Amino acid sequence: MLTADELRRFCEFLYRRTGMLFGESKRYYVDRRIADRMSVTGARSFPAYFAYLQSNNEEIERLINVFTVNETYFYREEHQLRVLGRSLLPEIVQGRQPGDLVRIWSVPCSTGEEPYSIAIWLLENWALVDAYHIEIVGSDIDTRALLDAQAGEYGERALSRLPQEVVERYFEPSGDGRRTLIQDLRESVKFTPVNLVETASTATQGRFDIIFCRNVLIYFDDASRLLAAHNLYDSLQPGGFICLGHTESMSRISDRFAVRRFEDGIVYQRSEGRG
Template identity: 55%
Template sequence: MMAATDLRKTVQPQISLEDFLKFREYFYRRTGIFFEDSKRYFVDKRLLERMQRSGADCFRDYFMQLRIDLSGEEMQQLVNLMTVNETYFLREEYQFRCMVRSILPDIISRRQPGERIRIWSMPSSTGEEPYSIAIYLLEYWPDIEHYEVELVASDIDTAVLRQARQGVFSRRSLQYLPIDLLARYFTPCGNDYRLNAELRESVQFTRVNLHEPADTRDYRDFDLIFCRNLLIYFDDLSRRQAAETFFDALNPGGYICLGHSESMSRISSLFQVRKFPEAIVYQKPIEG
């Protein structure tokens, strides 16, 4: 007969509804990301994975470990597992066209040649968006020779940031990149492709939790922000807080681009709607 202690070891830990709700509230308070009930299977599966790796026998033990971990490493591991990073080069390209044809020409109309233009990509995921911005600027913005461009890319997920810095991408990530641009900026790397060193070094990657004021306090003086398909994971309160963070990060007259299914008008009244031929974007009012 199997001993009781051996029997207990064969029983897999489970996540109850109470556990799910408790974790959902905790994760929301820490990140601003809210998991709908429909995401429970996704959340439970990843929680059980971390419980197994940490050696916790039940959710209660794991949750206690999570809260007393002063290093924050376990929370970061959870964030890396819980965030979805689906992206590819030139995604929603119409906004990049808007950047070079309408947004940047408006910005430099109030600048002198040689001045700095700052662009922030948040979330950066594995780097496809910020590197797409860099390529688009080089290829399609003739005034790039007259201005200093600083491109900052941030994400809450440290694993995707490491991958982004390496600059190695699959054929799937590059499927919409024209062949001539692929040949110009990438070299084969096994079954993948690696971005050239000059472009990799042109983007500064940083870890940022948009829900944590200490993380975003120093992010200021940007002229253009890309924040696409992130706010759909937030609730109304977190969206408003994010809008205020981006408002503070922008220079007067600066712009923010959201995902095609997102609307700043339904989130905050801080920004003005700008309808350009290529896209609808949102502008911080120009003072004076």
């Protein structure tokens, strides 16, 4: 068990690296994960492990992976997929020509259910899906989750919200009740590591027309939320849209986004000339 000072120093380190805020209220969660990493690395004390951690980028990556939350499933918050097809994409492609690029970013994408859901939803529900070059990018700070996303293998719980005919059409049985997404769809999504509170990290992805950034800002404090919001703003094309989780509000974080209310839900649009 970490001392109060060790807990504080570690949480400050993790916060600087990820924007995620932990403290005494989540001591058990932190202690357990630190103990696991100490056991794996052979560190005999927290000071020894902390010194090793600070000098080893691979261990930093492994540590971040065990602190991320990857609870998700296909067609989660399905109303936002309806917004995407019925409202956002029609507005985005106004004035564009057939074959033009439309970029959609899912960040954090966890183990791939969200960006693959976008791909499946568009194939099933958007009549113009083949008229434009749709590029879907999934990004996460958890490199282990990205490997799982690229593999595209899922259990019954992850697939439970999908209509059975959709499961049969896009997933192949892989044993033990699990299914693997067909290769064409796995190849339709590009996966990249990204840290939302590192400007250089988000800038490498270029600009997007639509961003899905759901249920991550709630883990940040106000300063990290604002930094992430500014990075997301800069990652949007002028007039681009961002979809947040149902408990999140960009209006409480930054005034650089306009609230847009559509029949199927509320999203936020990059406003020009602010901030």
